[in-house]
Amino acid sequence: MKISAGMIVWSFCLAMAAGFTRSKPDIGVPVALAYFKTNAEVFASATGELQQSIDKLDDDPASVIKARLALKNTRLQYKKIAFFLEYFFKSAALIYNSAPKYEIEEPYMEYREPTGFQVIESLLYEAHPATKKLELLQQADVVTSSAKDLNALLYGFTANDKQLLESIQLELVRVITLSITGFDAPLLKTGIAESEMSLRALQTVLQPFREKATKTGVEVANYLSGGIAWLHQHPDFDSFDRLHFLTNYALPLQRSLQVFIKELQLQLNTTHVLNYEAGDLFNPAFLNLIAFLGADSSAQWQIGLGRRLFFDPGLSGNNKISCATCHQPEKHFTDGLTTSNAFDGHSHVPRNAPSLFYSAFQYRQFWDGKAESLQSQVKTVLFNVQEMNADSLALVKHLQQDTTYSKLMGAASPIDQIARCIAAYVRSLNPRSSRFDDYIQGKGPALSEDEIKGFNLFMGQAQCGTCHFAPLFNGLTPPLYDRTEFEVPGITRTDDLLHPVADTDMGRYPLFPMDYYKQAFKTPTVRNTAATAPYMHNGAFKTLEAVIEFYNQGGAAGLKLPIPNQTLSPLPLHLTPNEAASIVSFIHTLDDAEPTGLFIKKSNQ
Structure with missing residues (x-):
């Protein structure tokens, strides 16, 4: 049969549609398999x-010692294949x-039965x-029977x-945020050895x-081998210098690997939150704010209008209370009270007012996570009888009397627009301007040596970093940052640890x-906590020293x-x-500097 040029073109088009076009063969997958x-x-x-x-x-x-050693060995062997699994x-x-x-x-509400190591x-x-x-034995049987069939996958x-x-990029995030903190094995304290196994697997x-030995490829190889050597030479969990490891090996490796992948034209991002293009975990752009529930690409006018609304007492039922009453910019968006004053002026709301900094980087809002978005949170506060106790008709009338709010009145639902604008302003409260950010x-x-020691303790022996995850040091859980963690910390009613009484808030x-x-509560950020006492959902702890001693015990x-x-x-x-x-001392390095235009006082509105 004679083959025409048209038939060749048609065959090529079919091949394109079916995915049969010639492309570079996968060189890494056969080795990985x-x-x-x-x-x-x-x-x-x-x-x-x-x-x-x-x-x-x-x-x-x-x-018992033999069983623990066997568990340690099993975990180390698991880490060799963890990136793939x-x-x-x-x-x-x-x-x-x-x-x-x-x-x-959260936010998926998927039930998970505890199993495994x-x-x-x-x-x-x-x-x-x-x-x-x-x-x-039941747990061992589960992992053993499953492990026998792994290759069947x-x-x-x-x-x-x-x-x-x-998968390699995500494993690096795990090493930085979970393995070196002891998240997976807080009692065995094998996180440093496990990190070494992970990096050897990636190598x-x-x-x-x-x-191909490009310049970037050589950098990747050098940072990998250097990081592995550092981990191998300093295996003790409690004394491990995490800051040295991060700044000299892990973070440069993240940055170089991203560039190398781009050079290979093999970029892929299946996550909703991570921005690999940002380079490393501590780059402010690494977490994509738009990925969080209720977020959108807010226009500048919405942020500006939201700022004005934030300070406007006319939104409240008595024209005396604004968002800034309980979230004062000069106090890092807290009020410094154990629990905030209620609408009636003499009673108090049940819980402490946390800082609004970085609150947009969560999948649930409020201490108990009852709001799914910042917009929902704003509306809840507006109409809560203990908080702003707004009246919708009076609120709309107040908007009509101020030409600044004309854009809101053009919307089908002015209340929804108020919530969107205030949420847009709160979403902008992500300065990342602390001394720690500048350094990292x-x-x-x-x-200082003391601050470095504090960081290493925070991320290691003290186990703070196993609940307050880097880089925001809140409950946003790595490596995908796709869920908000709720914990039962077991808080006391006061900070008198010599005469402890259990708190009764059911969370x-x-x-x-x-x-x-x-008694489960959302894990807040540690950023700016040195400036936002008192602490915990009930405001029971007056100082950071008391908080640390509580966890120490x-x-x-x-x-x-x-x-x-x-x-x-x-x-x-x-x-x-x-x-x-x-x-x-380290926590003090997480206090944000005063960014221009952010700490705007009420009198300037």
Whole structure:
């Protein structure tokens, strides 16, 4: 049959549509698959050894030590394949490395049963692990039986180099925010060794790409090998210099890797929140604000109008209260009170007014997360009888009398427009102008030795960074930053730790009556806390020193109060007074400088 030019063109078009066009072959995926197959078998063997050690567990302390060592080895073997599992087989990864307590993921409300290594760890570190042998064997059986079938996941599996490289980028975020903080293994304290295993895995999988030996490829190789060496030479969890590791290896590696991927033309971003183009985690643009619920690309006029509305007492039912009454800019958008004054002028609202800085970077608003967006929060406050107690008709009339608000009156719902504009203003309160930000971005003077020590303690032994995640140091959970974390810290009614009394606020439980939501609260940011006392949802703690000592003693459960669902470990942190003081010094470096036009006082409106 004679083949015409038209038929050739048509065949080419069909091939294009079917995805059969010739492209560069994937060079990394075959290496990654071979690596995964080999190390999945090693991991499966390690889970078997863990199961055997648990089966031999008894009252002999030596048997407990052997079981803990077997768990450590199993975790190290898991970290060799974690980047691959976490990205391509998320459900399988959750079997091994999910939280040790019941957990609800916000905003998705997905129920998750505790399974895996973290559950085993918590049981092995109880006072008498042998009494938990049945539970331990059940957990070991789950991970062992699943690990035996890991390679079966690859049946019919397809992937490309773009996906592989994104899995590596996400693993770097895990190392920076979770592994070196001890998030996965707070009692074993294997986070540094696990970080080394993760970077070694990335080193192997990146090798085919680095064979081109571009300048950036060499940089990636150097930062990887340097980071691995630093981790290997300094394996002790408590004394590890995290700030040195971040500034000299991990963050430069993030930046170089992004450039290298771009040079390879293999960029891919399947996340809603992360902006890989920003380079590293601490770049203010790394988290995409528009990705959060209720956010939009607010026009400048909306932010300006929202600022005016924020300070306008005419929105309230008595023409005396504005948003700024409880969120005063000169006090970093707090009011300095234990709990804010109520509308009637003599009583108080139930909870402390937190700072509005960085509040847009959350999936739920209020301490109990009852509002799904800033807009919803604004409307709730406006019409709450204890807060602004607005009247809708009077509110609209007030808007009509001020020509500044003419744009609002053109909308179908002026109240919705008020909420959008105030939310737009609050969304702009993300200065990232602290001394720590300047330093970590290479733009400011070095931190003092005491402040560096405080950062390393915060992100390590003190375990602050396992709830207050970098870079915003709030409950926005890495590596995808796609959920807001609620914790049961077990707060006391006052900061008198010698005579502790349990707080009775049920937190999120009245909204969703599930046991693990009793006394659960959203994790706020630590940024600007040095300037925003008092602390906690009830404003019970007057100083940062008191807060740190509370956690140092293991929270309410550590103080022997009946908080059975406390998510914070009840074990003491054993921080010395000097170490606690160093943490306070670091927290002071997170206070934002006064940005021009942000701390606008009421008199200027």
